[in-house]
Amino acid sequence: MPDQEEIGKIFKGLDAAALWELAIIVISAIVLTVVIQRVAPWVASHLAGRRGLLVFAIAPYFRLVIILTAVFMAVPLLIEPSLQNMVAILGSLGLALGFALKDYASSLIAGIVAIGEFNYRNGDWVQLGDVYGEVRHIGLRTVEIVTPDDSRVLVPHSFLWSQPVINANNGDARLQCIADFYLHPQHDAQQVRMALEAVALTSPYLYFGDPIAVIVKEEPWGTHYRLKAYPIDGSQQFRFISDMAVRGKATLLDSGVRFVAANAISQNQGW
């Protein structure tokens, strides 16, 4: 059995000391990972704005460093770290993953790419396919998103390979919010534009550091207004949009502008 002997030469004989060392490395890596995953969100929840997001987003990077360090420390305990041995082991591992765990391996690699490319970070508001929500946890294989309806959705990182990632705030504490108003075409557009700007300025959720914009578009059925502004914190986006809608509606009705009863507007027009 020469092949078995050759394979046996690749692996080191594990004595009690080596086993202890291996166990300590694995347990330390697990404990450190768990601690970081618990501590980072706790600290982030007590810090406001961008600082909180930064702490929240940094956890996956620490975890990746811990895992890679643990692997680099554990491998020399298990095999003789020669070039020949490494090629043999990694080649076998690659073959096994390629055939048996293709999708799993794809998600793991995509996870590393997602972390490295900053495609999404903890605290970002992203849309992956039909799922929109806040990134709460970036795991090795999946990203955990909590939707506005408080549902937890796990999306495999391999989603990255074929689908676009729409990131609403991209690491910033704020994201743009849009309140839509569909009005009957017979009105003074300048007056409505001023009124909608005042609506944003009077919302208590408004962040003053970013601009307010009112976009007007004529449609066959009437006039479509889009009021764009930024809330103080991304987590306020739905309350902010609701507040602008409520205030805007009251103001427009008060000034005698009529709303259209129905419209045939299509979504995602890109303006």
Added chain:
Amino acid sequence: MNAKTKEKDFSGSDDSDSTSLWECVPISDYRVPTAPADKVVTSLWLSIRQKYQRNQTVDIEFKKEQELHALPQARLAHLAPSLPWEYAAAALDATLRDWLESGPSNHRVAFFIGQPSSAHEEIVTLLGRSHGAVEIAPPSIEQILSRDESWLNHWPSSETFWVLPKLEHCYLRHANGLDLLRRLMSLAANGRLGKGLIGCDSWAWAYVQRISPWPSANAVTLQAFDAQRLQRLLIGLMKTRTEKALHCHSAKTGQAITASVNEGEHPAKEFVELAAHCRGNAALATTYWRKRLRLHADKDDTSGDETTQEDTDEGEAVEHVWVGEMPNEPNLPPGNDEEFFLLIHAMLLHGGLPESLLADLLPLSSVRSLGLLAQLQQFGIAHCANGRWRVRELAYTTVRKLLGSHDYLIDAF
């Protein structure tokens, strides 16, 4: 009015060459006093402790201080009275003298921006009265919400000097509540309102600047009180209020604190800390000062209205007053911070928030808002005075820091 002459009388000190206590400067020249490094670390540590131990009371009093008693209210009111704002009005008068003395053709509108609790309306009113100006009251809430321009139509003629002491009561953060303000600012900008002085709270000014930007060169404010000036002001004020020889000591070190701080001398540590903590706001500093004044329990007069007293060898009566540690500041009640922030921010931007407007200005029901206000009151953060809910002076610094750290619009002072 002559600010410097009165100040000399008021402070009772001989250092007439030293810089004026009351000084008005363009708002861009406001210099916030800095805290010593050890105080920055201490205050950071205290704020972290307060953040994570919200429900625990923080007892940082020194043992020595436990032997001291707070001054009786009557004595406190006598030794640490309200600040003499007429000196601030005189300083404002001196700063605006060229403009005030210019002819009626100078149709410029000037702004006086006051830090919270710094009586900007009183200062503007005093200046207006000394120049025979017409005092304009803010519009009613109904007028603001109905965009009733009759308030502007009844403006004095362009030849008449006028003062509008409270700009913060001329708008509401409501979609219908900005029109009058915009119209007022527009008329003021093109000179149609004639010559006038507008008083505005610093928080309202920060908001007004977002609604209708105004060049900061036309806006002045009281310069921040640094430690030296604050020491001269508060100790000097005390000394003018008693006929006895007043000796003021630090409760921590026992060192004497005098009113006279000459050039090159270091002011007392208590005042360095106080000036930095209050960001140079003399009115806030006075509130803290009142809370810090103490007298010794063993020598307390049984009548309860006298500070510790003894006679000197020369037979002169001496009073001893001790300055204790900074009082503890209140924390936010447990619960939804965001809702508290919205309420507090609305109070600050409007110079006090009437109960009747809660539902109009905030995305909360009246019942909910009233419940939150009751909690804020219970925790010593807000109180209701003259029909308006306001932030308490002792809570202001904490509240400002919290709002700023959460990216809410805050004032520049």
